[in-house]
Amino acid sequence: MSVPRTSTREHILKRATMLFQGRGYNGFSFKDISAPMGIRNAAIHYHFRTKSDLCSAVIARYRDLLKSETGDFMKHGGSAKSQLDAYLAFIRHEILDARCMCPLTNVAVALDTLPGEVRAQATMLSHDLLAYLTRVMELGREQGEFQFNCAAEQKALSVKATLQGAGQLARLMGPQVVDQVIDQIRCDLGL
Amino acid sequence: MSVPRTSTREHILKRATMLFQGRGYNGFSFKDISAPMGIRNAAIHYHFRTKSDLCSAVIARYRDLLKSETGDFMKHGGSAKSQLDAYLAFIRHEILDARCMCPLTNVAVALDTLPGEVRAQATMLSHDLLAYLTRVMELGREQGEFQFNCAAEQKALSVKATLQGAGQLARLMGPQVVDQVIDQIRCDLGL
DNA sequence: AAAGTTACTTACTTATAAGTAAGTTTGGCG
DNA sequence: CGCCAAACTTACTTATAAGTAAGTAACTTT
Numbered sequence: 001m002s003v004p005r006t007s008t009r010e011h012i013l014k015r016a017t018m019l020f021q022g023r024g025y026n027g028f029s030f031k032d033i034s035a036p037m038g039i040r041n042a043a044i045h046y047h048f049r050t051k052s053d054l055c056s057a058v059i060a061r062y063r064d065l066l067k068s069e070t071g072d073f074m075k076h077g078g079s080a081k082s083q084l085d086a087y088l089a090f091i092r093h094e095i096l097d098a099r100c101m102c103p104l105t106n107v108a109v110a111l112d113t114l115p116g117e118v119r120a121q122a123t124m125l126s127h128d129l130l131a132y133l134t135r136v137m138e139l140g141r142e143q144g145e146f147q148f149n150c151a152a153e154q155k156a157l158s159v160k161a162t163l164q165g166a167g168q169l170a171r172l173m174g175p176q177v178v179d180q181v182i183d184q185i186r187c188d189l190g191l
Numbered sequence: 192m193s194v195p196r197t198s199t200r201e202h203i204l205k206r207a208t209m210l211f212q213g214r215g216y217n218g219f220s221f222k223d224i225s226a227p228m229g230i231r232n233a234a235i236h237y238h239f240r241t242k243s244d245l246c247s248a249v250i251a252r253y254r255d256l257l258k259s260e261t262g263d264f265m266k267h268g269g270s271a272k273s274q275l276d277a278y279l280a281f282i283r284h285e286i287l288d289a290r291c292m293c294p295l296t297n298v299a300v301a302l303d304t305l306p307g308e309v310r311a312q313a314t315m316l317s318h319d320l321l322a323y324l325t326r327v328m329e330l331g332r333e334q335g336e337f338q339f340n341c342a343a344e345q346k347a348l349s350v351k352a353t354l355q356g357a358g359q360l361a362r363l364m365g366p367q368v369v370d371q372v373i374d375q376i377r378c379d380l381g382l
Numbered sequence: 383a384a385a386g387t388t389a390c391t392t393a394c395t396t397a398t399a400a401g402t403a404a405g406t407t408t409g410g411c412g
Numbered sequence: 413c414g415c416c417a418a419a420c421t422t423a424c425t426t427a428t429a430a431g432t433a434a435g436t437a438a439c440t441t442t
Binding site for chain 2: 023111154172
Binding site: 042043 | 418419
């Protein structure tokens, strides 16, 4: 019937990603995916057995995206500063253009109501993210670009926490919040 | 029938607060309130016409609590440092003991799915909070306790964002996150 | 003591959610 | 050409959600 057969699965994943990152697990239903696509709920179940499976796939996909992005950052061999800026730009785009949040936010908020699979994927994502940011912080300090006098791990944690919060406050208080917070992060690193 | 008649409304509000701050608007139902209390859903509707009314009341109550707490902080007339520490202790307790989040987090995440009343209350809370933290930052700089070279408003925003993020990351990565992040905030202020 | 008010309960409605089973269309292949 | 599997749809089930209307027990006021 419809022409682009093989891309339906990808289409579902894209919409699920937008909704999951935009509203959280409990904030959207299959209908929010199927109706705008002109398909039926059962079509989603054909590709993803359960909502848990679908959302796990969403986070796994995000992890892959991040892996390839950060891999690219690292390959470019640039300075820690340019790598941090790339990640900050990535987050900035997520908040301001896509108007959505890091999946960690959405999982953390409703943690008690979520299937174990989804929680597990989120935990892995949090470790991926922190490991990457920690490496960037270490590198930045070695290169003399960043200045901070605590463990690199702690600094990375603090930076990530601040960005998580920026996404929330931007929704409530306006988009200008994002650049102010990013500016402050750079400032606190001595940039 | 049941003895403590006048306190039912307060009981409902307390449980709704725990659930709202712990799981978000879409993460709990009336049953989660009524069942453990041994009452019926309709009893909740008697005290609060709709879920929107109930959750608006939860946030309004949180605003009152905060108003009196910050009022007390200010009255004690202590240094900005002691006021910041009091707020940090308040947040620390919320995350570690009550295992819940600032209502701003839960509203921001599912903003698109929420009734206007609830959004309005959250917006007011965000302004209350930022106004208070901004005053503390200004005071701290005047007193020579805090060091930062940007607008007090921006610093306050950044501190609040970081604390919002700490609540999330603590759920996914463990409670030690909270103290690390708080330590970093103090450190970045020159404490 | 009668009437009214408060604080509920019972019983219901309506809507929406996730999920399933069985049937249907379409394109590729022997 | 006919068969088969992939990719769906139709039609359904089951569960749960918010919300409502009508009734009732107990306290309060006149």
